[in-house]
Amino acid sequence: MSAALLLDVAAGGLLLGGLYALIAVGLNLQYGLMRVLNVAHGEFLMIGGYVTYLLHVHAGVDPLVSLVASGPVVFAAGVGVHAVLYRRLLRQERTREELEANSLLISFGLLFILQNGALLLWSADLRGYQYLDQPLRVLGTVFPANRVVAFAMAAIVTAWLLLFLRRTLAGAAVRALMQDPVGARLMGINVARVHALCFGLGVGLAAVSGSLLSMLFELTPFVGLPYTITALVVIILGGLGSVGGSLVGGLILGVVESLGVHFTAPDLRMVISYAVLALVLILRPYGLFNPAAHRPGQSVQA
Amino acid sequence: MGTQIGRRRFLQVAAGSAAALGLPRGTRAQSPVRIGFTLSATGPYAVGAGITQRPNYDLWVEQVNAKGGLAVAGQGRRPIQLVEHDDRSEIETAVRLYEKMVTDDKVDLLLPPWGTAMNFAVGPVASKHGYPLIAPTAASLKLAELGLPSFYGMLAQPDAMMGALAGFLKDVKRAQGLNKVAVIHVSDLFGLEQQGALMPLLKEAGFEIVEAKAYPLGVKDLTDVLKGIKAKGAEVLVGLTYPPDTILATTQAKAVDFNPRVFYTSVGTAFPFFRDRFKESAEGVLGMGAWNPKVPYPGAKAYFDAHVAKHKKEPDRWASAFAYAALQILEETVGKVGLDRPKIKAHLDATRFSTVVGPVKFTKGWNQATPGMVGQWQKGEFEVIWPPERATAKAVVPKPAWG
Known part of the structure; x- marks a missing residue:
């Protein structure tokens, strides 16, 4: 085992981790803020992937350009879904447990509807295309070019999101609600609107991730759920409600998985990621970077 | 329960004898x-x-x-x-x-x-x-x-299918001196049995097995494994794979510039989708089983x-x-x-x-009438290349560079 190969494998994990991070940030915007656990998150990713696939194969649109379509289209769809399914649920005063349980039920329903809708529209055939699948030589090692490009795009989108959260008024409202829901409301923040924005942003980011993933992997209507689970591991790892935590968590998970798989077998990938999760939860029960960690048991009001 | 079956059997016999007697069945015939x-x-x-x-x-x-x-x-x-x-x-x-x-x-x-x-x-x-x-x-x-x-x-079973693959590999070993083999398999009943059948045959034929790894159904990434295999200098890759991972292994082998002289994957290789997806890169890829309209x-x-x-x-x-x-x-x-x-x-x-x-x-x-077979994509058709008596074309080895 040479050090060069080890570094090579770790860097490969980092590239995939970048995508994990982007998917997880989207989920975290929903769960961290609203306590709405959207198990259909991966389905929006799948839809983003299909949008890119269809645009590329039928209209010759470059997959990177298609992000401009898949992101906003799914963002708008997300705002719509929020208005129809979640707004009333969130408006009614409920306990956190009740809200989580009901939103879970809704998103399971959404998962089935989206998956089967995709199945009716596009059938279960594998869909994929070749895009930048040449090897790219960097510092003596080889990386798939499309993976490097996907990572770069994920980084750009994430940077954009961070800027949005830090530099805009809407972003400030999101952060305020994450930090202190009651205080934010007292300051006159329109909670329903911020929630709609976050839900839309969350699924929009999932769609962008899906578009990027479609450059690397084949699509079927069933690709989404495993990514939802990975994203869930990442946000718990990084801390609920912490955007930075999701980023670091995603990268860590990518690298640890890659190295773990390299030394054992791909069979153990899930075992490895759950082991990392268990370890972090034992050492830091609220995740690596949970902003609410110093307020355990705080009830979230929506 | 016993009486029910008895009654159904009685009705069957009754209906059967009615048919035997040539009684008119009227609309029942339709x-x-x-x-x-x-x-x-x-x-x-x-x-x-x-x-x-x-x-x-x-x-x-x-x-x-x-x-x-x-x-x-x-x-x-x-x-x-x-x-x-x-x-x-x-x-x-x-x-x-x-x-x-x-x-x-x-x-x-x-x-x-x-x-x-x-x-x-x-x-x-x-x-x-x-x-x-x-x-x-x-x-x-x-x-x-x-x-x-x-x-x-209907299909040739793992022993016959892997027997055909081993027969083909032995032939290539004789002609071109290929020796280093890497095997990956999906860890469900299909992959486990094929792998179980293949490994003894490879050892018997004197191949050096540089890597043998399992991966789970629905695997998302094989680049790490393929990079490891490439680093070990494998000349032959055998993937005992299911459709999504067949595509995955091929995509990622190409992307990490791993181009062994023999590249074999299993279920899904023979799908036209595979050819349409990889275009020139499909050329020379070998797969499990084979049939084409030229048979x-x-x-x-x-x-x-x-x-x-x-x-x-x-x-x-x-x-x-x-x-x-x-x-x-x-x-x-x-x-x-x-x-x-x-x-x-x-x-x-x-x-x-x-x-x-x-x-x-x-x-x-x-x-038992259909032997194990090996196919290979050649110019847009999945040719039968092994066993020789069933072949519709000659095998192309080494596989050309990824297109």
């Missing part, structure tokens, strides 16, 4: 033959089921009904009516549905679901009730060991054309034709002996059939 099956329309098996089995079931029913129906010995032609369900890729759901189709829907005949594990589960249900099941997508010695009385397998069997080309005409897509170059051949066998058998299931079984056991995949002869329920 009542449809009801054929039940489940295929995965959703879940991980949906890809394979939707490519290899579903289009052939639909094509066959359309063809038979266009002829006026299924010829049933002694009853003339009766239209086919399908009783079908989605098993959602859940094995327990499939088992429940097959029980229901037999006991509740009381279908006349059953067709198999897709995939080794599925057939492993529903085979015993069909056999328990005496229904013949002719499976085009089951490859398992463990299944054969069950010795199910009315289960029939010299009666009806092969006509079947290919009919499939393209009906579905606007080509059949896959392996098990699709076996799925259609299984239906040909069923049709011929019912035409000869009717719907009496013991008679169907006796006919299946005794007859050498001529189909679009060539002669088929079941011995203890398994088709």
Whole structure:
């Protein structure tokens, strides 16, 4: 085992981790803020992937350009879904447990509807295309070019999101609600609107991730759920409600998985990621970077 | 329960003797033959089921009904009516549905679901009730060991399939001195059995095995594994893979610039999708099993054309034709002996059939007339390249660089 190969494998994990991070940030915007656990998150990713696939194969649109379509289209769809399914649920005063349980039920329903809708529209055939699948030589090692490009795009989108959260008024409202829901409301923040924005942003980011993933992997209507689970591991790892935590968590998970798989077998990938999760939860029960960690048991009001 | 079966048996005998006496059956002669099956329309098996089995079931029913129906010995032609369900890729759901189709829907005949594990589960249900099941997508010695009385397998089994691969590799080793082999396999029944059959053959032939790794069904990434294999200098890659991972392994081998002289993947390699997806890069990729419209069997080309005409897509170059051949066998058998299931079984056991995949002869329920085969994509066609007596083209080794 040479050090060069080890570094090579770790860097490969980092590239995939970048995508994990982007998917997880989207989920975290929903769960961290609203306590709405959207198990259909991966389905929006799948839809983003299909949008890119269809645009590329039928209209010759470059997959990177298609992000401009898949992101906003799914963002708008997300705002719509929020208005129809979640707004009333969130408006009614409920306990956190009740809200989580009901939103879970809704998103399971959404998962089935989206998956089967995709199945009716596009059938279960594998869909994929070749895009930048040449090897790219960097510092003596080889990386798939499309993976490097996907990572770069994920980084750009994430940077954009961070800027949005830090530099805009809407972003400030999101952060305020994450930090202190009651205080934010007292300051006159329109909670329903911020929630709609976050839900839309969350699924929009999932769609962008899906578009990027479609450059690397084949699509079927069933690709989404495993990514939802990975994203869930990442946000718990990084801390609920912490955007930075999701980023670091995603990268860590990518690298640890890659190295773990390299030394054992791909069979153990899930075992490895759950082991990392268990370890972090034992050492830091609220995740690596949970902003609410110093307020355990705080009830979230929506 | 006992009396119920007794009553049903009585009715069957009564109906049978009525038929024997030549009593007029009136409208009953035109009542449809009801054929039940489940295929995965959703879940991980949906890809394979939707490519290899579903289009052939639909094509066959359309063809038979266009002829006026299924010829049933002694009853003339009766239209086919399908009783079908989605098993959602859940094995327990499939088992429940097959029980229901037999006991509740009381279908006349059953067709198999897709995939080794599925057939492993529903085979015993069909056999328990005496229904013949002719499976085009089951490859398992463990299944054969069950010795199910009315289960029939169309494909060459792991020992024969891996025997063919090992035979081909030995030939290449002799001619070109290839020695370092890496094997990856999907850790479900299919991959485990193929791997179990292949490894002793490779060792026996004196190959150096530089890597042997398992990966889970639904694996998302194989780059790390492939990079490791490349670093160990493998000259031959054998992937005992299922459709999504076949695509994954090929995409990622290309992306990390791993171009071994022999590149073999399993289920899915023979899909036209594979060729369309990889275009020039598909050139020289080897795959498990093989069939193409150039094979010299009666009806092969006509079947290919009919499939393209009906579905606007080509059949896959392996098990699709076996799925259609299984239906040909069923049709011929019912035409000869009717719907009496013991008679169907006796006919299946005794007859050498001529189909679009060539002669088929079941011995203890398994088709022994089709050898294990190796195929290779060459200029847009999946050529049979091993064994030599079945070959439609010569193997291209080493595989050209990824296009």
